[in-house]
Amino acid sequence: MKNEVANLKTIFIVGPTASGKSALAIGLAKMINAEIICADSQTVRRYMNIGTAKPTAEDQSMVPHHLIDVVDPYNDFSLADFLRLAEESIRHIRSNGRNVIIVGGTGLYTDALYFNFELPAVSNEENSTEKNVELLHAEIFRRGLELPKNSQNPRHLVNVIKRNGQTGVAKSPSPESIIIGINPGREKIIERINRRVDEMFENGFEDEVRAIINRFGPPKKDFDAIGYRIIYRYIMGEISLEEAKEKFKIGDRQYARKQMSWYRRNGDIVWFSSPEEALHYILKKVT
RNA sequence: GGUCGGGUAUCUCAGUGUGGAAGAGACUACGCCUGAAAAGCGCAGGGGUCGCAAGUUCAAAUCUUGCCCCGACCA
Numbered sequence: 001m002k003n004e005v006a007n008l009k010t011i012f013i014v015g016p017t018a019s020g021k022s023a024l025a026i027g028l029a030k031m032i033n034a035e036i037i038c039a040d041s042q043t044v045r046r047y048m049n050i051g052t053a054k055p056t057a058e059d060q061s062m063v064p065h066h067l068i069d070v071v072d073p074y075n076d077f078s079l080a081d082f083l084r085l086a087e088e089s090i091r092h093i094r095s096n097g098r099n100v101i102i103v104g105g106t107g108l109y110t111d112a113l114y115f116n117f118e119l120p121a122v123s124n125e126e127n128s129t130e131k132n133v134e135l136l137h138a139e140i141f142r143r144g145l146e147l148p149k150n151s152q153n154p155r156h157l158v159n160v161i162k163r164n165g166q167t168g169v170a171k172s173p174s175p176e177s178i179i180i181g182i183n184p185g186r187e188k189i190i191e192r193i194n195r196r197v198d199e200m201f202e203n204g205f206e207d208e209v210r211a212i213i214n215r216f217g218p219p220k221k222d223f224d225a226i227g228y229r230i231i232y233r234y235i236m237g238e239i240s241l242e243e244a245k246e247k248f249k250i251g252d253r254q255y256a257r258k259q260m261s262w263y264r265r266n267g268d269i270v271w272f273s274s275p276e277e278a279l280h281y282i283l284k285k286v287t
Numbered sequence: 288g289g290u291c292g293g294g295u296a297u298c299u300c301a302g303u304g305u306g307g308a309a310g311a312g313a314c315u316a317c318g319c320c321u322g323a324a325a326a327g328c329g330c331a332g333g334g335g336u337c338g339c340a341a342g343u344u345c346a347a348a349u350c351u352u353g354c355c356c357c358g359a360c361c362a
Contacts, residue, residue, distance in 0.1 A: 017325080040325085041323085041324060041325065041326080042325055052325080076322095076323070077323080078322040078323070079321070079322045079323090079324080080322045081322080082322090083322090105325075106324060106325075107320090107324075108320075108321075108324050109324080111321080112321075115321095117321060119321070119322065120321090120322095122322060148319095148320080148321095149319060149320075150319050150320055150327085150328055150329075151328090152327095152328055152329065153319085153320075153327055153328040153329085154327075154328085155323070155324090155326075155327050155328085156319095156320070156321095156327075156328075159321080159322070162322075163321085163322080166321095167321055168321045168322085169321090170321075221323085223325090224323065224324080224325060224326055225325050226325050227325085228325090229325085246313095250313065250314095251325080252325085253314095255325055257316095257317095258324095258325090259325090261317075261318075261319090262319095262320080262324090265319095265320090
């Protein structure tokens with residue numbers, strides 16, 4: 001038994017949106033006695049199902065999924081929240097003697113788990129200088145802190161102040177971790193995005209968003225999730241339905257590219273263009 | 288036939304009032320990212336006979352005239 005626990009693996013599956021990560025994860029989980037943790041900043045939100053391509057009830061009945069439906073649509077949800085909940089889930093799954101599969105498209109979240117981030121304490125002070133880059137620079141100098149690399153990004157500047165210049169510590173990956181990427185290629189991704197967006201609309205995406213607005217009111221700061229942000233503009237009468245679909249597709253394409261540029265930084269990721277090859281590789285590593 | 292829109296990059300369009308170096312986004316290729324990350328920030332690329340012709344002018348996408356094409360409406 002002790003040996004078994006020692007042999008437990010944590011398998012990371014990353015890749016751009018619509019690459020087929022989730023299906024691969026479910027198939028794999030059934031074969032290696034694993035549970036799935038979704039490292040995704042939007043599927044954590046309740047009631048946002050269709051537009052986030054959240055694993056369906058059927059998916060979830062086949063394999064337990066964690067970190068899905070943990071907050072209401074407009075609640076704050078941070079990297080720290082994700083880390084705390086994910087680490088809790090990982091401990092729980094492993095204590096049952098099962099393997100962990102971490103699947104998700106939010107690069108920051110998968111990095112945080114893969115590199116075992118430890119985040120510093122943070123102050124809650126509300127900053128009035130919010131968005132003005134110049135003022136934020138001045139405030140950072142006044143406190144004797146250093147500008148972050150991305151010095152024109154107001155959000156990052158605010159965070160430097162909140163963390164008082166501290167950064168979380170990234171450690172080396174745990175030995176039981178395996179990280180693979182799946183990317184069928186730009187053409188295929190675009191094809192799949194287009195099909196998926198059309199299906200979302202056919203499957204009641206608009207009604208889903210209207211229901212959220214009926215229940216929770218209009219979004220406080222606008223939705224973060226691509227499709228929701230766009231269909232909200234349609235609901236407000238700013239754009240046509242056709243425009244909304246098109247913009248959703250464009251947004252997803254751009255998102256997919258951005259994801260790839262994030263993953264490129266991690267040289268540990270072993271890439272595959274098909275789920276079958278990926279599965280083959282993982283099974284060889286795990287057993 | 289008449290009236291009103293419109294014709295600018297591969298596409299969607301801004302610019303025309305008040306003439307003065309043709310422009311954004313989509314697209315393609317990249318970079319950054321440690322508490323919003325499907326967020327946010329940055330960089331580069333390719334592309335134009337500004338429907339056609341004449342006129343006015345030092346200078347026309349922009350003003351004038353004629354013509355062609357597309358759309359809507361009216362006959």
